Amino acid sequence: MVGFNIKEIVEELKNYDGEEVRIMEVCGTHTAAISENGIPSILSDKIKLISGPGCPVCVTVTAVIDKLIELSMRRDTIVLTFGDLIRVKGTSKSLAEAKGEGAHVKMVYSPMETVKLAKEDPDHTYVFAAIGFETTTPVYAMVLEEAIKNNLDNLKLLTSLKTMPEVIRFVVKNGGGVDGFIAPGHVATITGSNVYKELSEELGIPFVVAGFEGAQLLLTIYSLVKMKGKGGFKNLYKSAVTENGNTRAKEIIEKFFEPADAAWRGMGKIKGSGLVLKEEYRKFDAGSAMLDEDNMPPGCRCADVLVGKIKPCDCPMFGKKCTPDTAHGACMVSTEGSCYNYFISGRQ
Amino acid sequence: MKVTMAHGSGGESTSKLIKDVFAKYFNNEILNKLEDSAVVGGCSRLAITTDSFVVTPIEFPGGNIGRLAVCGTVNDLLMSGSKPMYITCGFILEEGLDLDVLERQVASLAECAKEAGVTIVTGDTKVIENKGAEPGLIINTSGVGFISEDAQPIGPSCLEDNDVIILSGNLGDHHAAILAKRMGIENNIKSDAAPLSEAVNNLMEQKIRVHAMRDVTRGGLGTVLNEFAESSLCDIELYEEKLPVSSEVKDFCGLLGLDPIYMGNEGKFVLSVHPDDAEQALSIIRSSKYGENAAVIGDVKKINRATDMHKVVLNTAIGGKRVIGLMYGEGLPRIC
Numbered sequence: 282m283v284g285f286n287i288k289e290i291v292e293e294l295k296n297y298d299g300e301e302v303r304i305m306e307v308c309g310t311h312t313a314a315i316s317e318n319g320i321p322s323i324l325s326d327k328i329k330l331i332s333g334p335g336c337p338v339c340v341t342v343t344a345v346i347d348k349l350i351e352l353s354m355r356r357d358t359i360v361l362t363f364g365d366l367i368r369v370k371g372t373s374k375s376l377a378e379a380k381g382e383g384a385h386v387k388m389v390y391s392p393m394e395t396v397k398l399a400k401e402d403p404d405h406t407y408v409f410a411a412i413g414f415e416t417t418t419p420v421y422a423m424v425l426e427e428a429i430k431n432n433l434d435n436l437k438l439l440t441s442l443k444t445m446p447e448v449i450r451f452v453v454k455n456g457g458g459v460d461g462f463i464a465p466g467h468v469a470t471i472t473g474s475n476v477y478k479e480l481s482e483e484l485g486i487p488f489v490v491a492g493f494e495g496a497q498l499l500l501t502i503y504s505l506v507k508m509k510g511k512g513g514f515k516n517l518y519k520s521a522v523t524e525n526g527n528t529r530a531k532e533i534i535e536k537f538f539e540p541a542d543a544a545w546r547g548m549g550k551i552k553g554s555g556l557v558l559k560e561e562y563r564k565f566d567a568g569s570a571m572l573d574e575d576n577m578p579p580g581c582r583c584a585d586v587l588v589g590k591i592k593p594c595d596c597p598m599f600g601k602k603c604t605p606d607t608a609h610g611a612c613m614v615s616t617e618g619s620c621y622n623y624f625i626s627g628r629q
Numbered sequence: 630m631k632v633t634m635a636h637g638s639g640g641e642s643t644s645k646l647i648k649d650v651f652a653k654y655f656n657n658e659i660l661n662k663l664e665d666s667a668v669v670g671g672c673s674r675l676a677i678t679t680d681s682f683v684v685t686p687i688e689f690p691g692g693n694i695g696r697l698a699v700c701g702t703v704n705d706l707l708m709s710g711s712k713p714m715y716i717t718c719g720f721i722l723e724e725g726l727d728l729d730v731l732e733r734q735v736a737s738l739a740e741c742a743k744e745a746g747v748t749i750v751t752g753d754t755k756v757i758e759n760k761g762a763e764p765g766l767i768i769n770t771s772g773v774g775f776i777s778e779d780a781q782p783i784g785p786s787c788l789e790d791n792d793v794i795i796l797s798g799n800l801g802d803h804h805a806a807i808l809a810k811r812m813g814i815e816n817n818i819k820s821d822a823a824p825l826s827e828a829v830n831n832l833m834e835q836k837i838r839v840h841a842m843r844d845v846t847r848g849g850l851g852t853v854l855n856e857f858a859e860s861s862l863c864d865i866e867l868y869e870e871k872l873p874v875s876s877e878v879k880d881f882c883g884l885l886g887l888d889p890i891y892m893g894n895e896g897k898f899v900l901s902v903h904p905d906d907a908e909q910a911l912s913i914i915r916s917s918k919y920g921e922n923a924a925v926i927g928d929v930k931k932i933n934r935a936t937d938m939h940k941v942v943l944n945t946a947i948g949g950k951r952v953i954g955l956m957y958g959e960g961l962p963r964i965c
Contacts (some may be wrong), residue, residue, distance in 0.1 A: 287947060287948075288948075291947065291948045310886065313886060316951065317888065317945075317951065318945045318946075318947055318949055318951070319943065319944075319945040319947075319949025319950045319951035320947075321949075322948070322949045322950040322951070323948060323949045324756040390808075390811065391812060391813075406873040415692045493883070495945060495946060495949070496947055499947055596894050604957075605957030606957055616886060617886070621957075624954070624958065625952075626951050626952050626954070627940070627951075627952030629955065
C-alpha cells in the first residue's frame with residue numbers, strides 16, 4: 282500500500298460530504314473487524330456500512346436446527362457442532378436447550394475431532410453439523426477423506442453449505458440498494474478474486490477484496506467511496522488472495538460436493554447457492570435434503586437485516602426483547618452476526 | 630498407581646495417601662499437628678475468600694490445576710488490599726486418577742503457596758466415582774488475608790475522576806494456552822498463572838493511592854472495567870495501542886475470532902490509581918516478578934451520577950472509538 286496515509290484517509294472519510302454511499306460487507310469476520318476497529322465512529326453520516334448475509338450461522342434455516350435436534354435425541358447418535366450454532370433457536374428450541382433435556386450434543390473446536398471420536402466409539406454414530414461457506418467446506422471434505430481412509434461408517438455430516446456469488450446477486454436484486462461491496466476475504470482465498478471481478482463487471486457495482494486489518498478496511502471503504510457509480514474491481518488482500526484461489530481446496534470440494542439450490546434464513550431458496558454431497562458420497566449424509574423450512578420467531582426481522590433493508594437497531598426487538606443473552610434471531614447469537622456486533626459495540 | 634475409592638475411606642489407604650503425597654509437600658507447624666481444625670493467629674480486619682478449580686486439561690503449558698488453585702485464591706485476597714496469610718485446600722479426586730499426576734499437582738500447589746507467602750493450614754480429601762473418560766480432580770481453596778488498620782477502602786466503587794488505569798501485563802495468555810491445548814494446536818503460548826503478591830504487597834507498603842484493583846480472570850479486562858464504570862458511575866477510556874498483548878496471542882485470537890479484551894488471565898491485574906501516583910505504581914509493578922509488561926492503558930473520565938449510562942470506550946489504533954460492553958456467551962471461537 283504505497284503512498285497510503287491513514288491519517289489523510291481518516292480525515293477524508295470523516296469529512297465526506299458527497300452523495301450517500303451504501304457499502305455492504307458480505308463476510309461475518311469483516312462485520313466483527315469493523316466493530317472491533319471502531320470504524321463506524323470514523324465515517325461521515327453519508328457513508329453507510331451494511332452487514333450482508335455472510336455469517337454462516339445467521340443464514341441457517343430453522344429446519345436444519347430442528348433436524349439436528351431430532352438426530353441428537355436418538356439413543357445411538359451424537360451431534361457435534363461449533364460453539365455458535367448451539368445457541369441458535371430452531372422452531373421451538375436450540376441445541377443447547379435440547380442438551381439440557383438429555384439430547385446428545387457436544388461442542389467441538391474442529392470438525393476433524395469427529396474422525397477421532399467416531400474411531401474411538403464405534404457403537405455411536407457421530408453427526409457433524411456441517412454449516413459454512415467455501416472457507417469451511419474443504420475441512421468437511423478432509424473429514425470425509427479421513428472417514429474413508431479409516432473405513433468409518435458411523436460418521437456423517439448434516440450439511441447446510443452455502444456459496445457466495447448467487448446470494449450477492451439476490452441481495453442486489455432484493456435488498457435496500459448497495460453502491461459497493463467489500464468482498465469476503467476468507468472466501469476469496471479459496472475461490473480466488475476473479476469471481477468478484479466478474480461479478481463487478483456483471484452487476485456494474487464496485488467490489489474490493491479486503492483483509493481484516495483496520496487500516497486495510499479503511500482503505501477499502503475509501504476506495505469504494507471513490508468508485509461509487511463507476512464500477513470496477515480491486516484486490517487489496519493480495520498477500521492471501523490470488524486470482525484463481527486455492528486449487529487444492531477447490532479440487533477437494535469438487536471431489537465430494539456439487540452445486541445445489543439452498544435455503545437461506547429469511548430469503549428463501551436461492552438457485553445454485555449451495556453445495557450438497559455428491560451421489561457417491563451420500564452414505565455420509567445424515568438427512569440434509571429438503572431442509573428448507575424457515576420458522577423464524579414472530580417479530581424477528583433478521584431477513585431484512587441480512588439483505589441490508591434495515592439496520593439491526595431498526596428492528597423493534599433489538600436491544601429490548603433480543604439481546605445476546607435472550608437472542609431471538611441467529612444474527613444476535615453469532616459473534617459474527619450483524620445484530621450481535623451492533624449490540625456489543627454500541628453501533629447506531 | 631491409581632487413586633481408588635479406598636483412598637477416600639478414611640482408613641489405612643487414606644492415611645497412606647496423606648503421608649506419601651500431601652504431608653510430603655505440605656509441611657508446616659500448623660498443619661503437622663493434624664488437628665480437626667487449624668488454630669492460627671489473626672488481626673482485627675480479615676479478607677476471606679474461596680474458589681473451586683475444575684479446569685480441563687489439568688496440566689497445561691505454563692501451569693497446572695495445583696498452581697492455579699493457589700493463584701486464584703491468593704490473587705482474590707490481594708485485590709482487596711490484604712496480605713494473604715493462610716489457605717485451606719480440599720481435593721476431590723476421581724477414581725482412577727494417576728497418583729503421579731496428583732503428586733505433581735500437590736507439589737506445584739506447595740511451591741506456589743511458598744512463593745505467595747501463604748501457609749496451607751488445613752485440608753481434606755475425598756474420592757468420587759469417575760464419570761468422564763479421563764479421571765480428573767477438583768481443588769477448592771479458601772484463603773484468609775490480613776488488612777492493615779489504616780488501609781483506605783479499595784473497590785470497584787472507589788474510582789475517582791482522572792484516575793489512571795494500569796494493567797500489570799499481557800492479556801489473554803492463560804485463556805489462549807488452555808484453548809490451544811484443548812484444540813491440539815501447538816504454539817509457544819504459556820499460561821500466566823502466577824501469584825501477584827510481590828507487586829501488590831509493594832504497592833500497599835509504598836502507600837500508593839490504589840482506588841480499585843481486580844485480577845483479570847474469566848470475562849477478561851472488558852468485564853472488569855465495565856464493573857468499575859458501573860459501580861463508580863464513570864466512563865473509562867482505553868487506548869488500543871497501549872494494551873499489552875503478545876504477538877503469539879494476537880495471532881491466535883485472530884485465527885479463532887477471539888478478542889483478548891475478553892480473555893481470561895490468571896496472573897494479571899488491573900488497577901485504578903490516583904494520577905499523581907501512577908508513575909510510581911507502574912514502576913513498582915514493572916520491577917516485580919510478573920510485571921515487566923505492565924502499562925498505563927487508559928484513564929477515568931467524568932464521574933457522572935446523573936446518568937445511568939457509564940461506558941468503557943476503546944480508542945482504536947486507526948482512530949476510531951468502540952464501546953467495550955459486557956461479554957456475552959462463553960467467548961467461543963467462531964467458525965471461519
